[in-house]
Amino acid sequence: MTTPTLSLHQVDKTFGHGRTTVHALKGADFEIYPGQFVAIIGPSGSGKSTFLTIAAGLQTPTNGEIRLNGVPLTSQSEKSRLAYRFNEIGFILQSSNLIPFLTVTEQLRLVDKVARRKFQQEHAQKLLTEFGLTKVSNAYPSELSGGERQRVAIVRALYNHPSVLLADEPTASLDVARSQDVVARLAQEAHQHHKAIIMVTHNQRLIGDCDVVYRIEDGVMSKS
Amino acid sequence: MYLGLKEMAHEKLRYTLLTSVLLLIALVVFCLAGLASGLAYGNRQAVDAWQATSIYLNKDANQNLSASQLKLADDKYITGNKVEPIATLSGTLRTKNDGLKTSISALGTARKSFLMPKVTSGHQIDGKNQIIISADIYAKGYRIGDRVRIGTTDKTVKIVGVYAKNTYSIAPTIYTDVTTLNQLRSAPITSGDNQPVNGFVTRRSQFKTDQHGELEKLTITKFIQKLPGYQAQQLTLNTMIYFLFVMALAIIGIFMFILTLQKQALFGVLKVQGIGTKHILAAILTQSMVMAIAGIALGLLITVGLAQVMPAALPFTIDWLQMGIYSAALLVAAVLGALLSWRTIAKIDPVVAIG
Ligand SMILES: Nc1ncnc2c1ncn2[C@@H]1O[C@H](COP(=O)(O)OP(=O)(O)O)[C@@H](O)[C@H]1O
Numbered sequence: 001m002t003t004p005t006l007s008l009h010q011v012d013k014t015f016g017h018g019r020t021t022v023h024a025l026k027g028a029d030f031e032i033y034p035g036q037f038v039a040i041i042g043p044s045g046s047g048k049s050t051f052l053t054i055a056a057g058l059q060t061p062t063n064g065e066i067r068l069n070g071v072p073l074t075s076q077s078e079k080s081r082l083a084y085r086f087n088e089i090g091f092i093l094q095s096s097n098l099i100p101f102l103t104v105t106e107q108l109r110l111v112d113k114v115a116r117r118k119f120q121q122e123h124a125q126k127l128l129t130e131f132g133l134t135k136v137s138n139a140y141p142s143e144l145s146g147g148e149r150q151r152v153a154i155v156r157a158l159y160n161h162p163s164v165l166l167a168d169e170p171t172a173s174l175d176v177a178r179s180q181d182v183v184a185r186l187a188q189e190a191h192q193h194h195k196a197i198i199m200v201t202h203n204q205r206l207i208g209d210c211d212v213v214y215r216i217e218d219g220v221m222s223k224s
Numbered sequence: 225m226y227l228g229l230k231e232m233a234h235e236k237l238r239y240t241l242l243t244s245v246l247l248l249i250a251l252v253v254f255c256l257a258g259l260a261s262g263l264a265y266g267n268r269q270a271v272d273a274w275q276a277t278s279i280y281l282n283k284d285a286n287q288n289l290s291a292s293q294l295k296l297a298d299d300k301y302i303t304g305n306k307v308e309p310i311a312t313l314s315g316t317l318r319t320k321n322d323g324l325k326t327s328i329s330a331l332g333t334a335r336k337s338f339l340m341p342k343v344t345s346g347h348q349i350d351g352k353n354q355i356i357i358s359a360d361i362y363a364k365g366y367r368i369g370d371r372v373r374i375g376t377t378d379k380t381v382k383i384v385g386v387y388a389k390n391t392y393s394i395a396p397t398i399y400t401d402v403t404t405l406n407q408l409r410s411a412p413i414t415s416g417d418n419q420p421v422n423g424f425v426t427r428r429s430q431f432k433t434d435q436h437g438e439l440e441k442l443t444i445t446k447f448i449q450k451l452p453g454y455q456a457q458q459l460t461l462n463t464m465i466y467f468l469f470v471m472a473l474a475i476i477g478i479f480m481f482i483l484t485l486q487k488q489a490l491f492g493v494l495k496v497q498g499i500g501t502k503h504i505l506a507a508i509l510t511q512s513m514v515m516a517i518a519g520i521a522l523g524l525l526i527t528v529g530l531a532q533v534m535p536a537a538l539p540f541t542i543d544w545l546q547m548g549i550y551s552a553a554l555l556v557a558a559v560l561g562a563l564l565s566w567r568t569i570a571k572i573d574p575v576v577a578i579g
């Protein structure tokens with residue numbers, strides 16, 4: 001295999017100090033390659049979100065190293081982490097990923113505005129068609145169903161051609177059928193379009209499509 | 225930009241309301257400014273028209289022209305190339321049988337004095353008992369050739385010319401020679417060097433020696449500040465205007481701050497997506513600038529409209545330079561108000577916002 005898209009080596013994250021110290025991550029090792037759909041599964045409070053936020057450059061690890069396409073993310077200034085998130089990471093949250101006063105198309109347009117380039121009409125059209133969203137492309141988030149909203153969030157995350165897609169319990173607010181639809185689409189995106197996708201979940205039943213599954217318990221990660 | 229404008233378009237009511245508040249503030253600022261300029265002009269326009277640098281008054285007159293008593297011969301203490309007497313009388317201009325009555329400021333000076341306004345119709349004063357009137361008196365129906373009375377005497381004088389609109393002490397002016405003015409105000413002496421005048425106005429001059437009788441020298445700037453009521457009026461109105469700038473800043477600041485607090489989660493999500501403080505702040509600045517510019521533009525428009533329908537008796541002048549400065553100040557206040565949320569936006573932690 002080639003170099004991993006994203007890798008973590010011996011990453012620790014502790015919060016607080018003294019008797020109140022919380023070890024949210026302990027010596028985590030992780031890697032993902034293009035075209036892989038990786039699940040991270042663990043109970044609430046086990047450190048899943050901490051892992052994702054560190055991978056996304058939202059917080060810095062206490063120890064250890066993160067590499068993107070083999071390049072260590074040594075520069076940790078707030079500004080370069082922001083650019084890293086904008087250019088390399090697609091982040092999908094549990095809910096409320098979307099900007100309430102922008103239509104579906106405008107959510108994508110905003111990305112181009114921030115990147116100071118023209119609206120990528122064709123690219124947008126392709127993604128919206130793929131995720132069955134053409135009919136709602138001019139709707140506001142409040143006019144969408146929960147499933148549609150998460151699909152828009154995925155499109156929004158994919159739109160800027162990220163190296164890796166991070167999804168933090170993307171199905172938490174959806175019913176079973178919709179959850180399975182969203183997960184299937186993520187798997188399809190990884191396998192057909194060769195994306196690296198990490199999905200965090202505590203739901204055992206959603207990891208059927210995943211290529212690799214990491215389990216996490218009390219901050220300790222293990223490949224299963 | 226994009227983010228800010230899209231939000232405004234989606235939340236029209238919210239932003240229209242705030243724009244209306246800014247509009248009202250701008251309108252009050254512009255109306256007060258118009259009144260301040262109007263009053264200032266009304267008080268000083270005649271003095272400005274002199275284009276003089278200093279004035280000599282009686283040192284016991286408390287720097288007040290009408291209270292200053294000198295005599296024509298007192299110019300012997302002054303040396304300079306343009307030194308002209310000035311005498312004042314405020315009274316009512318009346319035509320025969322009181323057909324027309326208007327409060328005016330009458331000013332007397334030498335017939336060939338540089339203080340004497342240039343007529344735009346009729347002729348300059350060239351004989352006894354002649355006056356020339358300002359255009360705003362002409363506008364009230366007084367005509368060249370009319371015989372008029374001023375003050376309490378029965379003496380009549382003849383209007384021989386009209387000059388551009390000109391006011392002093394918030395009343396339109398008429399000019400005449402010193403002798404005629406002294407006759408109109410029933411002075412005890414109305415000819416020769418001993419007749420009374422109120423002061424001497426000069427372009428470049430000084431006292432001949434340290435001995436200068438009862439005279440004191442004032443710069444015109446100082447003299448204007450000391451015009452009765454001038455400073456009190458300007459200070460009052462300007463203080464109100466400055467206070468309104470602070471209010472505009474506070475209103476924008478508080479409003480934008482509350483909105484920022486409400487939108488912390490949203491801003492957190494933006495930061496997660498790599499859209500940082502810079503873009504969020506730009507959106508808020510865009511919004512407050514759009515609202516301020518709309519409010520200011522509408523405020524100016526309404527002020528200009530109001531100026532058309534205002535009663536002529538109300539001293540109201542639109543000084544565009546000043547309106548421009550006040551508009552800019554309001555815009556700056558709006559920008560500063562929006563910047564008050566900077567720290568709050570910068571401190572929003574995306575990890576907390578999504579947690
Ligand atoms: N900012 C923080 N400060 C202190 N403790 C934190 C912070 N973030 C997370 N933790 C703690 O770290 C542990 C892991 O949290 P998290 O990664 O959110 O778990 P999960 O997403 O698996 O539910 C928890 O015990 C949590 O209380």
Ligand SMILES: [Mg+2]
Nearest residue numbers: 045048049050
């Ligand atoms: Mg979590």
